[in-house]
Amino acid sequence: MTREEELGRALRGLQDRVARAAETAGRDAGEIELLPVTKFFPATDVVALYRLGCSAFGESRDQEATAKIAEVGELVGGAPLRWHMIGRIQRNKARSVARWAYAAHSVDSSKVIAALDRAAAEALDDGLRTAPLRVFLQISLDGDESRGGVDVAASGRVDDLCGAIDAAPGLEFVGLMAVPPLNSDAGEAFARLEQERDRVQRGYQQRLGLSAGMSGDLETAIRHGSTCVRVGTALLGSRPLTSPEVVTPVTPSSQTPNLPNFPESSPHEGSSQ
DSSP states (O other), rough: OOOOHHHHHHHHHHHHHHHHHHHHHHGGGSSSEEBBBBBBBBBHHHHHHHHHOOEEEEEESSSOOOOOOOOHHHHHTTTEEEEEEEEEEEEEEHHHHHHHHHHEEEEEOHHHHHHHHHHOOOOHHHTSSSSSSSEEEEEEEOGGGGGGSSEEHHHHHHHHHHHHHHHHHTTEEEEEOOOOOOOOOOOHHHHHHHHHHHHHTTOOOSOEEOOOTTTTTTHHHHHHHEEEEEESSHHHHHHOOOOOOOOOOOOOOOOOOOOOOOOOOOSSSSOOO
């Protein structure tokens, strides 16, 4: 079996899981994005997934992403791919991220919001992107902000940061993101996130989404309103034990420049962790 055949089989299995979960929850599967997380995997896997119908991909490190995007661009030409930044963003990386990312899923501070806004506005002015950077505010469901996210119990700060994103000309506020705390009950965690989204939603006209759910808990996340599940292991296999700067081929047994402008696109695209 070739790598593309292997990925195709895994992708179909995940699409079936999403469809069944949506049906069970009484939801439309078409409103749920299946986002392949390709961090640490080679550009050839991205190209294979693109041939299988995927058009959006998640990366977590700016340096790896910029190199991979350039390589993929050489392999598929001007294909309208969308790249999501799912890792934490340092302020000194904001300018670079704003040049390649369609969306950022892990924003959790006013300083990063301001840096991304300036960088995205500059990229828009320079013609390096065609739409504002879509931003999810990351929520900490256990209050441990050292692991990323704003404490869900700090509703005032959550509201202030959501408002800052929404008011930023270079950004578009699209929802909340969270990962269940270690050793927690995923159902309880996602229910709390859904409750917080519903609370925040009352202050906005646009429909807010949820970036929630990974390979092992996507059904639970969909039951609680996720609009984007980030899937890596169940699609691509275990990640190679290599430096992210060293991209090596992934075998079935291991299962392991210039950037393009970003097209206007609909709220739910593509097919993490």
